[in-house]
Amino acid sequence: MKIEGWRDYWRKWRGTTAGAPPRIHSDEVFWSWVGALLGLGLLSWLGARFFAPRDLPLVIGSFGASAVLLYGAPRSPLAQPRNLVGGHVVSALIGVLCWKLFQDFPVLAQSLAVATSIALMHLTRTLHPPGGATALIAVIGGPQIHALGFLYALVPALLGSLTLLAVALVVNNLPRTRRYPEFWI
Incomplete structure (x- = not known):
């Protein structure tokens, strides 16, 4: 790469001139807080009440x-x-x-899980950044998570995300200024 090419490359690191993001109205802050409180509160309560006694984690x-x-x-x-x-x-x-395939090579298992998840989320049009953490948790989660095997995709991944979704549908549509979802499929 020529010197000019390197200069262009390093210039990208400065960011744009767009400035800081705009301030959020206090109503938005309030409804974000309420949604997170109720969504994770419900998830935690369901997990403690119904899943923890069966050694199934619902919150990740x-x-x-x-x-x-x-x-x-x-x-x-x-x-x-x-x-x-x-x-x-x-x-x-x-x-x-x-x-399951690479547990004897934890560095490979961890990096491959996240990288492959990103690729498959792109290919399936389901990109959700926390999904990368869900993949990583499956690898580093310890004996309780590992014991679940592919059940981990149902509990906690599917059931937990559906619970958060149900709360998002209710809370995000209460104020006039919010609408959720923008699209389903």
């Missing part, structure tokens, strides 16, 4: 990131139902498969 860390998208940015294409549910399920399946 990637759902925190999903809550940011669903309740904090409900109009984002990455927060739509297809992306939320499909992204978690596809990624969970990939994560479990990578664990």
